[in-house]
Amino acid sequence: xxxxxxxxxxxxxxxxxxxxxxxxxxxxxxxxxxxxxxxxxxxxxxxxxxxxxxxxxxxxxxxxxxxxxxxxxxxxxxxxxxxxxxxxxxxxxxxxxxxxxxxxxxxxxxxxxxxxxxxxxxxxxxxxxxxxxxxxxxxxxxxxxxxxxxxxxxxxxxxxxxxxxxxxxxxxxxxxxxxxxxxxxxxxxxxxxxxxxxxxxxxxxxxxxxxxxxxxxxxxxxxxxxxxxxxxxxxxxxxxxxxxxxxxxxxxxxxxxxxxxxxxxxxxxxxxxxxxxxxxxxxxxxxxxxxxxxxxxxxxxxxxxxxxxxxxxxxxxxxxxxxxxxxxxxxxxx
Amino acid sequence: xxxxxxxxxxxxxxxxxxxxxxxxxxxxxxxxxxxxxxxxxxxxxxxxxxxxxxxxxxxxxxxxxxxxxxxxxxxxxxxxxxxxxxxxxxxxxxxxxxxxxxx
Ligand SMILES: Nc1ncnc2c1ncn2[C@@H]1O[C@H](COP(=O)(O)OP(=O)(O)OP(=O)(O)O)[C@@H](O)[C@H]1O
Ligand SMILES: [Mg+2]
Numbered sequence: 292x293x294x295x296x297x298x299x300x301x302x303x304x305x306x307x308x309x310x311x312x313x314x315x316x317x318x319x320x321x322x323x324x325x326x327x328x329x330x331x332x333x334x335x336x337x338x339x340x341x342x343x344x345x346x347x348x349x350x351x352x353x354x355x356x357x358x359x360x361x362x363x364x365x366x367x368x369x370x371x372x373x374x375x376x377x378x379x380x381x382x383x384x385x386x387x388x389x390x391x392x393x394x395x396x397x398x399x400x401x402x403x404x405x406x407x408x409x410x411x412x413x414x415x416x417x418x419x420x421x422x423x424x425x426x427x428x429x430x431x432x433x434x435x436x437x438x439x440x441x442x443x444x445x446x447x448x449x450x451x452x453x454x455x456x457x458x459x460x461x462x463x464x465x466x467x468x469x470x471x472x473x474x475x476x477x478x479x480x481x482x483x484x485x486x487x488x489x490x491x492x493x494x495x496x497x498x499x500x501x502x503x504x505x506x507x508x509x510x511x512x513x514x515x516x517x518x519x520x521x522x523x524x525x526x527x528x529x530x531x532x533x534x535x536x537x538x539x540x541x542x543x544x545x546x547x548x549x550x551x552x553x554x555x556x557x558x559x560x561x562x563x564x565x566x567x568x569x570x571x572x573x574x575x576x577x578x579x580x581x582x583x584x585x586x587x588x589x590x591x592x593x594x595x596x597x598x599x600x601x602x603x604x605x606x607x608x609x610x611x612x613x614x615x616x617x618x619x620x621x622x623x624x625x
Numbered sequence: 626x627x628x629x630x631x632x633x634x635x636x637x638x639x640x641x642x643x644x645x646x647x648x649x650x651x652x653x654x655x656x657x658x659x660x661x662x663x664x665x666x667x668x669x670x671x672x673x674x675x676x677x678x679x680x681x682x683x684x685x686x687x688x689x690x691x692x693x694x695x696x697x698x699x700x701x702x703x704x705x706x707x708x709x710x711x712x713x714x715x716x717x718x719x720x721x722x723x724x725x726x727x728x
Contacts, residue, residue, distance in 0.1 A: 382697070394707065415692070416695075416697060418695070419695030419696055423698075461698075470676050471677050495702065
């Protein structure tokens with residue numbers, strides 16, 4: 292048997308970040324909630340983080356937490372669901388306030404305000420604001436373990452590459468800024484003037500860099516960060532997993548494991564009254580399960596059955612956690 | 626080795642390097658001082674302006690259709706860039722291809 296999820300976590304005492312990635316609707320949010328629940332039951336202080344505009348964490352925990360900051364939904368189980376639109380609107384206001392304060396003006400120049408508005412409307416704004424929110428939470432370090440419920444389609448991977456690229460740019464900016472200041476100082480001296488005080492921009496850049504450095508370091512260190520893929524036993528999953536493995540490889544990151552979710556218990560086949568529809572589905576799943584096992588055995592960390600209803604609410608989350616962590620190789624529903 | 630230990634060391638080293646560099650720079654500055662020619666001031670101002678433009682380009686490149694930084698960080702730095710925006714845009718379009726500055 293490969294290493295189970297529990298064995299994996301037990302063998303990773305320095306782990307601080309868990310990321311569930313994968314295609315839409317396969318079980319990332321469900322796995323994130325169950326993982327946070329499990330850690331909270333083990334005496335840890337987990338934070339489950341999401342930016343899903345569909346408020347999927349509110350949905351699964353059956354509590355309205357969207358845009359309300361960090362909420363303790365059960366003893367020692369913390370959840371935050373960022374309302375990205377609201378956060379961006381607040382951020383725009385902060386930028387405007389900063390401009391008014393810096394230049395002692397009441398009205399923001401039209402051209403500038405136009406820029407603030409268009410920049411905020413870009414899709415990339417959502418993404419970068421989200422990553423910044425994550426980086427900030429992480430830098431504060433108030434929780435033992437951070438579980439990031441990612442939006443679909445490999446965003447977890449994008450997050451790392453963006454942190455890497457951004458870091459390089461910030462480096463370059465800091466350098467140009469510093470050099471410019473040096474020249475300015477030299478000119479001032481040559482002219483017999485006194486040099487200027489430290490550049491505020493440099494202070495801001497260093498702050499951004501400090502946050503990003505920590506974020507990138509934490510994300511790319513396999514000791515502190517684990518990436519899991521959630522898949523279901525279908526043909527597409529095999530191709531997706533191969534692609535994901537390739538992507539991870541390119542970034543120099545190791546995939547920590549795969550959770551196979553929504554598996555129909557094969558024991559259902561023993562029922563002589565089983566419908567042809569269900570029977571065919573189970574047989575199809577078994578066929579792909581076999582391929583998945585052959586190809587990716589070393590990565591498989593848990594098998595989770597298909598439940599007879601959507602796992603919502605703490606009782607059901609506990610049940611999912613039980614399957615994921617305590618009986619990872621059995622798919623008969625408890 | 627605990628993490629903070631490594632970090633501390635790195636910083637120490639950086640300071641050392643900075644120290645040596647600074648000394649050299651001070652010496653050079655001393656030489657400059659007194660023989661400040663008009664040409665030298667102009668050269669330095671030009672270099673400074675070039676660096677300023679480069680910085681503006683990275684920060685607010687999307688204003689010209691060259692998004693470099695993610696918009697969140699562009700907006701964060703925007704307030705500081707405001708006084709330079711007009712001259713920057715004007716000189717960029719006058720001087721040369723924007724990409725020259727970047728690469
Ligand atoms: N093992 C399971 N048995 C039954 N239903 C499940 C199971 N796992 C997930 N579901 C249901 O499937 C749907 C999708 O699951 P979930 O929200 O966890 O996926 P997701 O990957 O987070 O989706 P999205 O990409 O939309 O965020 C939900 O309605 C969830 O309740
Ligand atoms: Mg989800």
